[in-house]
Amino acid sequence: MSDVACTLSELFVHPIKSCGGIKLPEALLVETGLDFDRSWMVVDEHGEMLTQRQLPRMALIQPTFKTSELMLRAPGMLALHLRLDTVEARTRVRVWRDVVKAYDMGALAAQWFSDFLGTRLRLVRFDPEETRLSDPAWAGDIQAENAFADGFPLLVANAASLDELNGRLAARGVAPVGMQRFRPNLVLSGLQPFDEDHLHEIVITTDEGPVRLRLVKPCTRCSIPNVDPLTANTANEPGDTLAGYRADPRMKGGITFGVNAVVVQGVDCRLRVGQAVSASWRF
Numbered sequence: 001m002s003d004v005a006c007t008l009s010e011l012f013v014h015p016i017k018s019c020g021g022i023k024l025p026e027a028l029l030v031e032t033g034l035d036f037d038r039s040w041m042v043v044d045e046h047g048e049m050l051t052q053r054q055l056p057r058m059a060l061i062q063p064t065f066k067t068s069e070l071m072l073r074a075p076g077m078l079a080l081h082l083r084l085d086t087v088e089a090r091t092r093v094r095v096w097r098d099v100v101k102a103y104d105m106g107a108l109a110a111q112w113f114s115d116f117l118g119t120r121l122r123l124v125r126f127d128p129e130e131t132r133l134s135d136p137a138w139a140g141d142i143q144a145e146n147a148f149a150d151g152f153p154l155l156v157a158n159a160a161s162l163d164e165l166n167g168r169l170a171a172r173g174v175a176p177v178g179m180q181r182f183r184p185n186l187v188l189s190g191l192q193p194f195d196e197d198h199l200h201e202i203v204i205t206t207d208e209g210p211v212r213l214r215l216v217k218p219c220t221r222c223s224i225p226n227v228d229p230l231t232a233n234t235a236n237e238p239g240d241t242l243a244g245y246r247a248d249p250r251m252k253g254g255i256t257f258g259v260n261a262v263v264v265q266g267v268d269c270r271l272r273v274g275q276a277v278s279a280s281w282r283f
Contacts, residue, residue, distance in 0.1 A: 003278050003279060003280050003281070004190075004191065004195070004278075004279050004281075005190065005276065005277070005278055005279075006188045006189060006190035006191050006202075006277045006278075006279055007188065007189045007190050007274065007275070007276060007277060008186060008187075008188065008204055008271060008272070008273060008274065008275045008276075008277055009159055009187050009188065009189035009273060009274075010023065010159075010179065010184075010186075010187035010273060011023070011024045011025070011026065011027050011034070011185065011186060011187075011271060011272075011273055012024070012179075012180065012183070012184060012185055012187075013027060013034045013035070013036055013037040013185065014037055014038055014183055015036050015037065015038070015039055015040055015063045015065075015070055016038075016039075016040040016041065016042065016061065016063060016072075016123070017038045017040065017041040017042070017049070017051065017095075017148045017149075018041075018042070018050070018051035018052045018055075018058045018059075018224070019042075019058050019059070019061040019062075019063060019072075020059060020060070020061055020062040020063060020229065021180055021183060022063060022064065022065065023180075024273075025272065025273050026270055026271060026272040026273070027185075027270070027271050028268070028269075028270050028271075029211060029263065029266055029267055029268065029269050029270070029271055030267060030268070031145045031153075031263070031267055032126075032145045032146055032147045032149070032153055033146070033147070033149060033153035033154045033185060033263070034154070034185050034271070036065075036070075036084075037147070037149065037185060038126075038146075038147045038148040038149040039125055039126050039147050039148065040070075040082075040105070040123060040124065040125050040126070040148070041093065041095060041102075041123075041124055041126070041148040042055075042058065042113055042117075042121055042122075042123055043093050043094075043121065043122050043123075043124055044119070044120070044121060044122075045120050045121075045122070047091060047092060047093040047094055047122075047124075048093070048094050049093070049094055049095045049096065049148075050121065051224070052223075052224045052227050053222060053223055053224065055117050055119075056227045056232045056233075056234055057116070057117055057118075057232045058117065058232075059227050059228070059229045059232045060074050060075055060231075060232050061073075061074045061113075061116070062074070066081075068083060068084050068085060069081050069082060069083055069084060070082045070084060072112070074116050076116075077112065077115070077116050080108070080109060080112045082105060082109065082123075087103035087104075087105065087125050088103060088104050088105060088106040089103065089104045090102075090103060090104075090127070091103065091104045091122075091124060093124050095132075095148050096150065096151070098132055100126070100127070100130045100132055101127035101129065101130040102124040102125060102126055102127050102130075103124060103125045103127060104122055104123075104124055105122070105123040105124060105125055109122075109123040110122045110123060126147040126148055131145060132145065132146045132147070133145060133146070134146060134151055134152050134153070134216075134260075134262060135151060135217075138152075138216045138217040138260070139152075139216055139262050140216070142214065142262045142263075142264060144262035144263065151217075151260065152216070152217065152260035152261065152262060153261070153262055153263055154185045154186060154213060154260070154261040154262070154263070155182075155183065155184045155185050155186075155219055155258050155259070155260055155261070156184060156185070156186045156187075156188065156196060156202070156213070156215060156258060156259050156260075156261050157179060157182055157184035157186070157187050157188070157196070157257070157258040157259075158187070158188050158189075158191050158193070158194065158195060158196045158258075159179070159187055159188065159189045159191075160189070160191050160192055160193045160194075160195070161193045161194050161196065161257065161258075162177075162178075162179050162182075163193065164193035164194070165177070165238055165241065165242065165257075168241050168244075168245070169237060169238060169241055172237075172241060174237050174238070174241070177225070177237075177238050178229070180229050181224075181225040181227070181228075181229060181238070182219075182221075182225055182257055182258055183224070184258055186213075186261075186271070188202070188277060188279075190277075191279070195279075196215065196258065196259045197218065197248075197256075197259065198281055198282055199215050199259070199279045199280065199281060199282060200214065200215065200280045200281060200282035200283075201213065201214050201215065201264065201279070201280050202215065202261075202277050202278070202279045202280075203277065203278045203279075203280075204266070204271060204275050204276070204277050205275055205276045205277075205278075206266070206269040206270060206271060206272070206275060207269075207270065208266075208268065208269040208270060209266065209269060210265060210266060210269075211263075211265065211266030211269050211271065212263075212264035212265040212266060213261040213262065213263060213264060213266075214261060214262050214264050215259040215260070215261050215282075216259075216260055216261065216262055217259065217260040218248050218250060218251055218254075218256035218258075218259055218260075219256055219257060219258040219259060219260055220248070220251050220254035220255065220256055221239070221242065221246075221254075221255045221256065221257055223239065225238055225239060225242075225257070226238070226239045239255070242255050242257060243255050
């Protein structure tokens with residue numbers, strides 16, 4: 001099979017793990033994925049990771065980049081301004097099974113998150129001197145660095161796969177869902193539904209040179225896509241529909257949507273919506 005041409009149609013960063021995402025026209029590729037993606041995380045008083053699985057209202061916290069700040073808004077709250085160049089005390093936190101170095105973001109941020117989410121919380125930022133690597137069982141010989149992402153630097157999704165899902169939802173009388181429920185970084189257009197399951201690498205043409213990403217692990221899905229990002233209400237869809245046709249034998253029957261990727265080439269290149277992509281098939 002020959003390579004397939006497609007297009008980079010959407011870019012998203014999620015600065016705070018499990019809070020709202022930002023749709024961007026362009027983003028810088030760094031060692032850990034897109035710049036500022038999953039650089040911050042909400043933790044409890046013991047430094048343990050918290051996500052929408054426990055606190056669905058995290059979906060309502062919407063970040064925006066403002067020059068030298070990350071500004072956070074949430075219903076009923078005054079905006080919280082976090083300087084991008086400022087951190088406070090060193091700390092250690094747990095993200096899944098990894099205990100890593102981080103920086104606490106201070107009392108004001110802690111109070112803001114605690115007030116909105118109704119439990120005592122802290123906000124932390126990943127320490128750039130920390131090295132947290134993807135599982136070599138999937139990443140192979142590539143030393144794939146991560147910040148607070150679940151386990152891989154990037155998540156790649158396919159617009160046609162979402163269209164296929166929404167067609168199935170419509171047939172069941174269920175309203176369509178947006179791509180943000182799946183929290184990808186890169187969205188490709190011009191593929192057939194679920195072609196991404198069978199891709200090996202994608203090469204994106206940028207002004208600074210080629211970006212090569214290797215698609216290494218199907219993304220198994222928990223309950224977070226069932227959280228409406230606009231209301232934080234939880235339901236059984238789209239999870240129930242996905243369960244009817246997306247059980248992946250490679251993941252022991254786990255329900256998958258999107259593919260995790262690692263960076264082979266192209267750190268410090270700038271990705272832009274509309275860039276040409278060449279994808280190669282996995283044999």
